[in-house]
Amino acid sequence: MITKEVYKKNVKSIGFLVMVLSPLIVIAFIAGLTYYFSQEEQAAPDVPIAVISEEEGIDQLFSNEQWSFEVSDNIDTEEAAEEALLDESIGGYITAEVVEGTVQAEFVHTNELSDQSSLIQEALTNYQSMLRADQLDLAPEEVMALSEPAMLDQRFVNVDEGTVTEEAFSDRMVQQGGAYFVSIAIMIFIMTYAGIIAEEVANEKGTRIMEIILSSASATNHFFGKLTGVMLVLLTQIVIYAVVGFGAYIYFRDSEMVQEVIGGIDLAAVFQELMGYTIIFFIVGVLMYVVLAAFFGSLATKMEDVNKAVTPIVFMALTGFYVGMFAFTAPDNLFVSVFSYIPLFTPFVMPFRIAADTVSTLGVWLSIAGTVVFAVLISGISLAFYRSNVLIYSDTNLLGTIRRSWNIMQSNRKAIRNRA
Incomplete structure (x- = not known):
């Protein structure tokens, strides 16, 4: 019931409609301008x-x-x-x-x-x-x-664990494009949905309706219900973009402008790349930050405090994003290598190291495993704190609220232990 209400409320809102249509309108506007100026250039008389x-x-x-x-x-x-x-x-x-x-x-x-x-x-x-x-x-x-120019053939190779394998240039471009895509997409969705989940939690807490809700549902159900509802909203937005993008491609694929853009791109390779490591980092990265946003949102006692509560998440995401951009120019840098194994920054940095072939397959899977374990761990920690602070109404700062939640959590554990 909680998941259903969260999903229906957000999908039917004007904000969701604006959030979905804004990128489509911008892309359509840029494509229209490009087409207009290309036509103007072709129609312009020779100087x-x-x-x-x-x-x-x-x-x-x-x-x-x-x-x-x-x-x-x-x-x-x-x-x-x-x-x-x-x-x-x-x-x-x-x-x-x-x-x-x-x-x-x-x-x-x-x-x-x-x-x-x-x-x-x-x-x-x-x-x-x-x-x-x-x-x-x-x-x-x-x-x-x-x-007559000299003949120079280029061969792109990977050196992995003492083995040299040949790689096509288009594959390298696809990997770099996928790295850019996942970094920008994660950043956009984090900035959007971190605020949504934080507002969902803080809104009910600020109106003191949380006491009524928790009389019928546990804090665990409420936490994961909100989380699942917001993730379904995110999935709906992605599906809409996928359907619109596929429809636009089918309709315009034979046009001259589209052929100039995608003529030399292997779309099957692009899709395969996006469905590989890229989609894993995207899902885990967004889920991890949304869980953190739910935790920080529960620390806010009124709607006015939501922006302050999610500020640490925004700064962490920005740090990961800019390190990822640096990783594109220096993927073998020690600083980049270290950050690629820190779970909060792995989704931003590791795709660029994969594109540049500066990490082994074992290293990639270790980073994925570490990120998944961290996401599960942070979900458990967030849920534990959520149970303690969801009914706390305090005007203290963020650290003070976390400290108070920790003390309440320890007291509850002692009470349960004594009761046993």
């Missing part, structure tokens, strides 16, 4: 430029190549090009000449043509190579042979 050179080959070079600008044919002097640039009839001009086999050129342009400078330089370099080839009496095939 005209002028090419001023006495070399016929250079004129042909810019008239024959497929450029994203038009070459103006009616401008043949630098003075005319400057006047055209001033009245904005052209976006820039190129002056070029050949001195002793070397192409000397200048590209005067507005910022609109900045991305074309490297392409223009490459084209002029190729033209210069052809000129020098003519001077050396080289055939075109010989020029192509001289300019």
